[in-house]
Amino acid sequence: AQSVSQHNHHVILSEAASLELGCNYSYGGTVNLFWYVQYPGQHLQLLLKYFSGDPLVKGIKGFEAEFIKSKFSFNLRKPSVQWSDTAEYFCAVNAQGGNQFYFGTGTSLTVIP
Amino acid sequence: GAVVSQHPSWVICKSGTSVKIECRSLDFQATTMFWYRQFPKQSLMLMATSNEGSKATYEQGVEKDKFLINHASLTLSTLTVTSAHPEDSSFYICSARVPGFSPYEQYFGPGTRLTVT
Numbered sequence: 001a002q003s004v005s006q007h008n009h010h011v012i013l014s015e016a017a018s019l020e021l022g023c024n025y026s027y028g029g030t031v032n033l034f035w036y037v038q039y040p041g042q043h044l045q046l047l048l049k050y051f052s053g054d055p056l057v058k059g060i061k062g063f064e065a066e067f068i069k070s071k072f073s074f075n076l077r078k079p080s081v082q083w084s085d086t087a088e089y090f091c092a093v094n095a096q097g098g099n100q101f102y103f104g105t106g107t108s109l110t111v112i113p
Numbered sequence: 114g115a116v117v118s119q120h121p122s123w124v125i126c127k128s129g130t131s132v133k134i135e136c137r138s139l140d141f142q143a144t145t146m147f148w149y150r151q152f153p154k155q156s157l158m159l160m161a162t163s164n165e166g167s168k169a170t171y172e173q174g175v176e177k178d179k180f181l182i183n184h185a186s187l188t189l190s191t192l193t194v195t196s197a198h199p200e201d202s203s204f205y206i207c208s209a210r211v212p213g214f215s216p217y218e219q220y221f222g223p224g225t226r227l228t229v230t
Contacts, residue, residue, distance in 0.1 A: 099162050103156045103157045108154075
């Protein structure tokens with residue numbers, strides 16, 4: 001079975017600070033990787049995704065993530081956070097060819113103005 | 114973009130009763146939908162995969178007789194929590210895969226908060 005770990009449960013940053021949220025997964029096969037964001041009171045929204053190719057992927061709102069296959073990691077980064085980035089962030093994994101998505105436990109990000 | 118809706122957005126029911134939650138794809142046909150459960154401050158737990166015209170596939174540990182899933186049309190999947198108990202109180206979220214788009218993306222509904230008293 002697949003599992004996804006997010007080691008940072010709650011992160012507090014000041015505006016303009018840099019962000020890196022960790023995500024590790026366990027699965028021996030080929031995977032698709034995703035980061036979703038859930039703003040307070042809103043739906044889950046896709047931030048970015050990795051299927052194949054360049055392991056550094058860029059998403060919306062200045063976010064990017066790097067897939068490091070040897071480390072089974074897909075960390076999310078943003079060079080300068082804004083107050084509006086305050087939200088819950090979820091990493092998700094899907095085995096290629098499979099239907100199911102598996103989510104990490106989420107990281108709550110609070111950005112202080 | 115692809116829009117998924119859920120109804121109701123919140124429901125309160127008495128212990129022992131059943132409650133139905135609807136998940137609709139508004140601007141596309143979804144052959145596959147997914148049902149998740151989210152506890153406060155926790156992640157989404159996949160409950161089942163709903164396939165149009167066939168039986169749902171349940172994840173290990175999910176009681177299929179308690180959480181009845183029906184995917185009768187290409188735009189509607191329903192989750193019925195039967196004989197609900199307070200421990201069933203949770204946030205239930207559905208999602209759908211979008212045909213014609215990247216096959217591995219899912220679009221999520223806004224969720225339904227169920228409170229069983």
